[in-house]
Each structure stands twice: as C-alpha cells, then as structure tokens.
Amino acid sequence: MPPVSKTDYDQTYTYEEALKASVEYFDGDDLAASVWVNKYALKDSYGNIYERTPDDMHRRIAREIARVEEKYPNPLSEEAVYEVLKSFRYIVPQGSPMAGIGNPFQVSSLSNCFVIGSGADSYGGIAKADEEQVQLMKRRGGVGQDLSHLRPKGSPVMNSALTSTGIVPFMERYSNSTREVAQDGRRGALMLTVSSKHPDAEGFIDAKLEQGKVTGANVSVRIDDEFMRAAIQNKPYKQQYPIDSDSPVYEKEVDAARLWQKIIHNAWKSAEPGVLFWDTIIRESVPDCYADLGYQTISTNPCGEIPLCPYDSCRLLAINLYSYVDHPFTAKAAFNFEKFGQHVQMAQRIMDDIIDLEIEKIERILVKIENDPEPEDIKQTEYELWKKIRKACVNGRRTGVGITAEGDMLAALGLRYGSDEGIEFSTKVHKTLAINAYRSSAVMAKERGAFPVYDSAREAENPFINRLREADPALYEEMLAHGRRNIALLTIAPTGTTSLMTQTASGIEPAFLITYKRRRKVNPSDKDAKVSFIDEVGDHWEEYNVFHHKFLDWLSANGHDVEAVRHMPSEDLQPLIEQSPYHKATANDVDWVQKVKMQGAIQKWVDHSISVTVNVPEETTEDMVKKIYETAWESGCKGCTIYRDGSRSGVLISDKEKKKEGTAFRETMSPKRPERLEAAVVRFKNNSEDWIAVIGLFENRPYEIFTGKSEDIFIIPGYVTGGWVIKNQDEEGNNRYDLQFEDKQGYRVTIEGLSRSFDKEYWNYAKLISGVLRHGMPIPYVVDLVEGLNVEEDYINTWKNGVVRALKQFVPDGTKAAESACPSCGDQDGLIYKEGCLICKSCGHSECG
Known part of the structure; x- marks a missing residue:
C-alpha cells in the first residue's frame, strides 16, 4: 500500500458543508464539530478542506497505520484499526498525530512535544536555542527548555558586558518568540524550568509576577529532595553554579x-x-538508565507530563476509559478489563507505528530544508536540529500512551471521584494499562526488534521496572529474553480538545462542571420558541441548561426526560444533580488531599508523568497550598500544579453569582449601557480606502466600536474627533445607534445607523470586540485578542489592524507591552504604550516612526 498522496484527494468541502455534516456526526454538539473542522480536518495551506466528518479522518489514519503494519509480522488490518478509532470511542490519537498522519499537504511533525538544550552558556548558545525553539514550533510542536546551565546574574563574562544578566532576561526572550509563532490558529507552547539549586532560582520564581512578563511560557521549578527537607525542617540550603559540579565556581547559602x-x-x-x-522524576525514569547515551532528562514538555532528554520528542494517544464500562450508570455497571487489556496492547502497537510515520515525516522535513533556496549557513541550525531529533527518535522509540475520561469512568461505575474506593479502582486500571502496554512492547521487540540501545542490565535497579517485575514476573522474563520496543511508554496528558470530541471529562481530571447556562437567539414568531428575555437591540433569546455529556447519559439511564431537564429552573435542577454520581465530584468539589493521593498512587504505574491540576476555591489559604505541594512530594508525585479559583484571568468560571457592592458593574462585569455615550472618532486606512472607527466610551473607557468606509454612507467631516453615540429605535422598534457631533458653527449634527455600512463579517467581528470591551477586559488584552484573530482575507486583516490602532489609543500611557524587548536597543522591558503607540523608554524607538 503506497503512502497517501495529494492525488488521493479530488474532492473539497466548504467550511459550512464540513461543519454541518460534523454537527450531525456529533449529535448536535456544535462546539465539538467546530473544533474538529478548525483543528483536525485535512486541509492544505490554502484552507481547502478535504474531509467532511471525523469518519473521513479516521479512515485516513487507519489506512496509514495499516500501511506501516504491513512491514511487520502479524499485521493489523486497516478495518481493525478503524474499528478502534471510529467515533472517538476507544483509541484517540491526540493533536499532532490526528492532524498530521496521512497529511500530504503540509510538512509537519507528528510529535506533540520536544525538549531542546545544547547546554551552551553563551550568547551563541542562547540564540541557537531560540532558533531551535521557533523551528520546532512552526512544525506544530510544544517545546521545553531548562535554563539551569546559564550562569547566574553578576557572573563575569568575556565580552563588553563584563557581567552576566542572569537567566531572567532570557525567559522573556524565549517567551516572546513563542508568542510570535502561529500554529494553525494557535500560538506555540513553551515550558521553562530551572533547578532550585541555581542561584537565580528566586528571580525565575518571581519573573511572571509583573503583569505582561513571560506571558508566552509556563514555568516550573525543578525541586530536589534536599531542598524539600531543608524547607520543611527550616534548614539552610546550598545553591551553586554549575548546579551539578563537584567544584562549583559560585556558591551561596x-x-x-x-x-x-x-x-x-x-x-x-x-x-x-x-x-x-526532580529527584523523584530521575529516580523513577527508565530513559535515565541510558543517560550517558543521550537520554538524560533535563526538562519537560509545556504541560509537564513528558520529562524528556535534549532533542527527544513524544507523540500522544489517549484511551477513552468510559467506553470500557459495560451498562454504565446502572446496577449492572462493570469495567471490561479483558477488552481494555486487548485495546491497550493495540494502542501501544499503533503508537509504535506512529513512530515509523514520524521518522518518515522527519525525512520529508530534512528534504524540504535541503531544497529550500536559502543559503546553507542559514539552514544549518534547522537541518542539524532535525537530524538530532531523528537520532533520538530512532534509538529510543519513545511513546506516550495515556487516557481520558477518568472522571466519567468512575461515575459510570457508581464510584465517587476522589473517594478511597475510587482511588483504589483507578489505580487498578492504570496498573492494568502499564502491564499490557509493556507486554505489547515486549512482543513487538520479538517481532520487530528492540529499541537500539536497550540493555536489561542498565534497568535492573529501576523502581518502575521492578514494580512491573513484581506485578507480572512473566512479562519481565519476556523483556529479558527479547528486550522492549520502546524506551518509555506511558503518560497522562491533558486532553483538551480531544475530550471535546470524545465528549468526556478531560484526562485524569474529574468533570469540570455538571451544568452551565447557555443562550441562543430565537425567532419570536416561532410558536415553539421559549423566549427567556429580549436584549437591548431587540433580539429574542432562549436560555437553557447545557450539561456535561455523560450526565445526560446518566439522566437517560435513570429514566429522566432529558429535554424537560434542559429547561428546568436552577432550584429544580440542583436536587437532580445531587442524586447523580457526579455530586461532590467536580473539579472544585474534590478534596485536595484525596486528589493528590490519587495522583501519587496512579503515578506508580506511569513511567513518564501526569498532567493534573489541583483546583481549590478562592478562599483557600497559602498554608493550604503549602500542604498540597508537600503532600504531593510525600505521595510520590512527579510534579504538581494548583489553581485557586479566580487567581488567573481568562479561565472558565462557573455560573455562581459573584455580586460586589459599590461597583458600577453587574455580575457579568458589563455596565448597563446609558442611552448616550461619549464617542471618539479614529481614522485609518483599509488597504487604499479611508475608514473611520467610532468608539463609544463608558467612564472614559471603550465600550463598543463601529467602523466603516468614510467615502461611503459613513461620511464624517475630517475635523470631527468626538461626539456622542446615541441609542435610538427605528420605525419597527429595533435598536439603532447614531453618531451625534457639533459642526464648526456649534450646531449638532446626527448621522443615523452606524452599523449599516458593515457587511456580515465586519459586523460579527465588531460585535465580538464590543462584547469583550463592555465586559471589562483590560484594553491591552483586547488589543492582543484582536491582533490574534485568524482571518484569511487581506481586507479583513487590514480592517483588523485598523481596529487595533484605534483601540491602542486607549491603552493608558506607561502600560508595558507584552512584547517588551525593544527591537532597536534590546532593552528587555523598555517598550511602553504612549499615546497609542509603542515607545522604548530607553532609546526612544517608536513603532509609529
């Protein structure tokens, strides 16, 4: 069977066709459908879509896996692979594998994540790492970097600077590079780490406290056991540089x-x-048995679930645990361990096939670089980078088999997430997963050959391998006899968009919310319409309950009328939720001690790591956070992240009322619109056309925006820079927005219908921006949001840039820019907003000329 080629695709679909078909595929779930079409449907660089529904994608992936299988004994058939992939029911390739397998239109990697690091402590090494990072991100990969090899602040250097600036300025450099790289509608992802032994660790820890700093990276501290014991026992701790040297050049207590x-x-x-x-990570790490051969772990991927050596990468795949519960949400519910074990072995085999496909992809990348018209010296870094990645991939054949729907599996079995019984059962499931994945890898070693550097003697004292040996002696003997196909196999990653398509809880996490309210516009003349309210522009809306998908399954399994429940008032809905197995088992309900215990117990059967967040309520104290972290260390977790409700802007919140006295804002943070708003008039060019933006101001802050061509019906005299936006009604009772201003003689002039020069696309974008403005998002963030809108047509892009220029005038002078490194003098935090323009306070550089 030949590889998939462009000639295999002769039919394209419009976005609307693919979306409509996919909404039907997902049983009306428009969010899942739009995520699939936007992120994973096969498309070329021009946006042409070649797949109508996820079923086409699953056929594409199954064909490619079967092609690889044909190279080996006892191959899986295309139909067998398709059966476990279809409908996202059992085995789900995540992210890059889903988008890239069998994609002949784009030259991209199948790896979800990479770690880089030459260990060079020089400007040349730092700049090279920056280039390597963006080269990987443009191929769709997330990147991790450790900064512990960089000399601390104040160290002497042999150049005109005389002393080192330390690691913090380079955090900002790498963060900014991440923000600049687009990956199919998203920015790149970066993890920066540093050892607690590094003398600049405190500066690293504080680097993100200043608003707008290091916004393009996640940051984590590599904490060793010595530090934890010293912190708990209130003893001093030695930092040094180099951190692992027996004869450091710098020490401090x-x-x-x-x-x-x-x-x-x-x-x-x-x-x-x-x-x-970090000591737990290294102690448990199977790849670190081969540290001297290049597999020394130095950092992790952006979400922390894959600790990696320099230039190694990993691909991710999730097994949908919910689908192994027979008769879910009933008294007969039972977990099908036999089917689960069989599918785990298939999943590991499919992951190994994906490594072969990744090696093919790397070869294509290398050929593309060779054929690029750039000079050899410019291409050299990228070319050598991919050669190193290929070597690590070939010699280790690392995989990342994980799970999703842990929370739904437990609920379907009638077990409460976080209970002792639930932890015990989850641990049994993950032990079963580990044993069967390693068994599959051992069988493949016999059929296909072990990973090239395998040596059983190196692994003899590894705690994870010895845990497997105790649990299944026959498996261990199989590895001794034939080796293993893969250096490390397992992880638990956040499943994000994957869980939207499996319509389950994400990864190892519990369900986030059981229900929230949603609104949809309805036709008031529709006799079946249930109008909940009429908004300020006269549109009619129905309000209804949206539920976690598997809660709906519980409703059906227990005889409830789902449609009736959708429209229940909150006071009637809550008692129903309390009857379900999801009661007291959502993200903010689960007791933190139990969640950390669960993570530690499952970690024993995961050779990489686990991405998990401990959610705690807003009133949680710092002492409680301290207990969470210390319990995680004591329980054998490899890492821990906490999220205190409300501690970070821009994340999902529940629909609980949070009313504050004495504020002009209601619970939605949207102040009620007065009939009359102050207005600012801003002019800009849209390609060669003259355009005008009218911005309605509430308490001197942008509240809404209208824009259109100045030479069309949107004619406003050139001297007009302000006035009032007045809300009126037309003859049919619909809301209308007019601009009123004073002419040169002092007479008031009114221009009616600010919105009528919009076409549909402009109007939708303007409503989005206005909604964000009136709900109180800080203007620099609104500017960033609008700049990040992914639009293909040039005319929309130019319009978007004009809106950005208009809004920047309302950024308070002195506000630091997210892109804070000056392109002229390099000052790391020199760029500030002044009169709507980015100005460098150090050298005077201005983006406005």
Missing part, C-alpha cells in the same frame, strides 16, 4: 523555608510556578 514560601505565595496568587519533584 539560602533560607530554603523562605524560598519555598515564595513559591507557595506565587502559586497561590497566579497558579505559577508549578513544581517538579
């Missing part, structure tokens, strides 16, 4: 308890830094 408290405080305040219990 610090108060471990004070530094630990700083980590706790910052995590309590802003959910970062995360902590990585």
Whole structure:
C-alpha cells in the first residue's frame, strides 16, 4: 500500500458543508464539530478542506497505520484499526498525530512535544536555542527548555558586558518568540524550568509576577529532595553554579523555608510556578538508565507530563476509559478489563507505528530544508536540529500512551471521584494499562526488534521496572529474553480538545462542571420558541441548561426526560444533580488531599508523568497550598500544579453569582449601557480606502466600536474627533445607534445607523470586540485578542489592524507591552504604550516612526 498522496484527494468541502455534516456526526454538539473542522480536518495551506466528518479522518489514519503494519509480522488490518478509532470511542490519537498522519499537504511533525538544550552558556548558545525553539514550533510542536546551565546574574563574562544578566532576561526572550509563532490558529507552547539549586532560582520564581512578563511560557521549578527537607525542617540550603559540579565556581547559602514560601505565595496568587519533584522524576525514569547515551532528562514538555532528554520528542494517544464500562450508570455497571487489556496492547502497537510515520515525516522535513533556496549557513541550525531529533527518535522509540475520561469512568461505575474506593479502582486500571502496554512492547521487540540501545542490565535497579517485575514476573522474563520496543511508554496528558470530541471529562481530571447556562437567539414568531428575555437591540433569546455529556447519559439511564431537564429552573435542577454520581465530584468539589493521593498512587504505574491540576476555591489559604505541594512530594508525585479559583484571568468560571457592592458593574462585569455615550472618532486606512472607527466610551473607557468606509454612507467631516453615540429605535422598534457631533458653527449634527455600512463579517467581528470591551477586559488584552484573530482575507486583516490602532489609543500611557524587548536597543522591558503607540523608554524607538 503506497503512502497517501495529494492525488488521493479530488474532492473539497466548504467550511459550512464540513461543519454541518460534523454537527450531525456529533449529535448536535456544535462546539465539538467546530473544533474538529478548525483543528483536525485535512486541509492544505490554502484552507481547502478535504474531509467532511471525523469518519473521513479516521479512515485516513487507519489506512496509514495499516500501511506501516504491513512491514511487520502479524499485521493489523486497516478495518481493525478503524474499528478502534471510529467515533472517538476507544483509541484517540491526540493533536499532532490526528492532524498530521496521512497529511500530504503540509510538512509537519507528528510529535506533540520536544525538549531542546545544547547546554551552551553563551550568547551563541542562547540564540541557537531560540532558533531551535521557533523551528520546532512552526512544525506544530510544544517545546521545553531548562535554563539551569546559564550562569547566574553578576557572573563575569568575556565580552563588553563584563557581567552576566542572569537567566531572567532570557525567559522573556524565549517567551516572546513563542508568542510570535502561529500554529494553525494557535500560538506555540513553551515550558521553562530551572533547578532550585541555581542561584537565580528566586528571580525565575518571581519573573511572571509583573503583569505582561513571560506571558508566552509556563514555568516550573525543578525541586530536589534536599531542598524539600531543608524547607520543611527550616534548614539552610546550598545553591551553586554549575548546579551539578563537584567544584562549583559560585556558591551561596539560602533560607530554603523562605524560598519555598515564595513559591507557595506565587502559586497561590497566579497558579505559577508549578513544581517538579526532580529527584523523584530521575529516580523513577527508565530513559535515565541510558543517560550517558543521550537520554538524560533535563526538562519537560509545556504541560509537564513528558520529562524528556535534549532533542527527544513524544507523540500522544489517549484511551477513552468510559467506553470500557459495560451498562454504565446502572446496577449492572462493570469495567471490561479483558477488552481494555486487548485495546491497550493495540494502542501501544499503533503508537509504535506512529513512530515509523514520524521518522518518515522527519525525512520529508530534512528534504524540504535541503531544497529550500536559502543559503546553507542559514539552514544549518534547522537541518542539524532535525537530524538530532531523528537520532533520538530512532534509538529510543519513545511513546506516550495515556487516557481520558477518568472522571466519567468512575461515575459510570457508581464510584465517587476522589473517594478511597475510587482511588483504589483507578489505580487498578492504570496498573492494568502499564502491564499490557509493556507486554505489547515486549512482543513487538520479538517481532520487530528492540529499541537500539536497550540493555536489561542498565534497568535492573529501576523502581518502575521492578514494580512491573513484581506485578507480572512473566512479562519481565519476556523483556529479558527479547528486550522492549520502546524506551518509555506511558503518560497522562491533558486532553483538551480531544475530550471535546470524545465528549468526556478531560484526562485524569474529574468533570469540570455538571451544568452551565447557555443562550441562543430565537425567532419570536416561532410558536415553539421559549423566549427567556429580549436584549437591548431587540433580539429574542432562549436560555437553557447545557450539561456535561455523560450526565445526560446518566439522566437517560435513570429514566429522566432529558429535554424537560434542559429547561428546568436552577432550584429544580440542583436536587437532580445531587442524586447523580457526579455530586461532590467536580473539579472544585474534590478534596485536595484525596486528589493528590490519587495522583501519587496512579503515578506508580506511569513511567513518564501526569498532567493534573489541583483546583481549590478562592478562599483557600497559602498554608493550604503549602500542604498540597508537600503532600504531593510525600505521595510520590512527579510534579504538581494548583489553581485557586479566580487567581488567573481568562479561565472558565462557573455560573455562581459573584455580586460586589459599590461597583458600577453587574455580575457579568458589563455596565448597563446609558442611552448616550461619549464617542471618539479614529481614522485609518483599509488597504487604499479611508475608514473611520467610532468608539463609544463608558467612564472614559471603550465600550463598543463601529467602523466603516468614510467615502461611503459613513461620511464624517475630517475635523470631527468626538461626539456622542446615541441609542435610538427605528420605525419597527429595533435598536439603532447614531453618531451625534457639533459642526464648526456649534450646531449638532446626527448621522443615523452606524452599523449599516458593515457587511456580515465586519459586523460579527465588531460585535465580538464590543462584547469583550463592555465586559471589562483590560484594553491591552483586547488589543492582543484582536491582533490574534485568524482571518484569511487581506481586507479583513487590514480592517483588523485598523481596529487595533484605534483601540491602542486607549491603552493608558506607561502600560508595558507584552512584547517588551525593544527591537532597536534590546532593552528587555523598555517598550511602553504612549499615546497609542509603542515607545522604548530607553532609546526612544517608536513603532509609529
């Protein structure tokens, strides 16, 4: 069977066709459908869509897996692979594998994540790492970097600077590079780590406290056991550089308890830094048995679930645990361990096939680089980078088999997430997963050959391998006899968009919310319409309950009328939720001690790591956060991240009322619109056309925006820079927005219908921006949001840039820019907003000329 080629695809679909068909595929779930079409449907660089529904995608993936299988004994058939992939029911390739397998239109990697690091402590090494990072991100990969090899602040250097600036400025450099790289509608992802032994660790810990700093990276501290013991026992702790040297050139003694408290405080305040219990990671790491052969773990991927050596990468795949519960939500509910074990072995085999496909992809990348017209010296870094990645991939054949729907599996079995019984059962499931994945890898070693550097003697004292040996002696003997196909196999990653398509809880997490309210516009003349309210522009809306998908399954299994429940008032709905197995088992309900215990117990059967967040309520104290972290260390977790409700802006919140007295804002943070608003008039070019934006101001802050061509019906005299936006009604009773201003003679002139020069697309974008403005998002963030809108047509892009220029005038002078490194003088935090333009306070550089 030949590889998939462009000639295999002769039919394209419009976005609307693919979305409509996919909504039907997902039983009306428009969010799942739009995520699939936007992120995973096969498309070329011009946006042409070649797949109508996820079923087409699953056929594409199954064909490619079967093609690889044909190279080996006892191959899986295309139909067998398709059966476990279809409908996202059992085995789900995540992210890059889903988008890239069998994709002949784009040259991209199948790896979800990479770690880089030459260990060079020089400007050349730092710049090279920056280039390697963006080269990987443009191929769709997330990247991790450790900064512990960089000399601390104040160290002497052999150049005109005389002393080193330390690691913090380079955090900002790498963060900014991440923000600049687009990946199919999203920015790149970056993890920065540093050892607690590094003398600049405190600066690293504080780097993100300043608003707008290091916004393009997650940060975690590599904490060793010595630090934890010193912090708990209130003893001093030695930092040094180099951190692992027997003869360091610099040493200092610090108060471990004070530094630990700083980590706790910052995590309590802003959910970062995360902590990585580094000695546990290295002690348990199977790849580190081969550290001298290039597999020494130095950092993790952006979400922390894959600790990696330099230039290694990993691909992710999730097994949908909910689908192995027979008769879910009934008295007969039972977990099908036999089917689960069989599918785990298939999943590991499919993951190994994906490694072969990744090696093919890397070869294509190398050929593309060779054929690029750039000079050899410019291409050299990227070319050598992919050669190193290929070597690590070939010699280790690392995989990342994980799970999703842990919370739904437990609920379907009638077990409460976080209960002792639930923890015990989950641990049994993950033990079964580990044994069967390693068995599959051992069988493949016999059929296909072991990973090239395998050596059983190196692994003899590894705790994870010995745990497997005790649980299944026959499996261990199989590995001794034939080796193993893969250096490390397992992880538990956040499943994000994957869980939207499996319509389950994400990864190892419990369900986030059982229900929230949603609104949809209805036609008031529709006799079946249930109008909940009429908004300020006269549109009619129905309000209804949206539920966690598997809660609906519970409703059906227990004889409830789902449609009736959708429209229940909150007071009737809550008693129903309390009858379900999801009661007291959502993200903010689960007791933190139990969640950390669960993570530690499951970690024993995961050879990489686990991405999990401990959610705690807003009133949680710093002492409680400290207990969470310390219990995680004591329980054998490899890392821990906490999120205190409300500690970081821009995340999902529940629909609980949060009313504050004495504020002009209601619970939605949207102040009621007065009939009359002050207006600012801003002019800009849209390609060669003259355009005008009218911005309605509430308490001197942008509240809404209208824009259109100045030479069309949107004619406003050139001297007009302000006035009033007045809300009126037309003859049919619909809301209308007019601009009123004073002419040169002092007479008031009114221009009616600010919105009528919009076409549909402009109007939708303007409503989105206006909604964000009136709900109180800080203007720099609105500017960033609008700049990040992914639009293909040039005319929309130009319009978007004009709106950005208009809004920037309302950024308070002195506000630091997210992109804070000056392109002229390099000052790391020199760029500030002044009169709507980015100005460098150090050298005077201006983006406005």
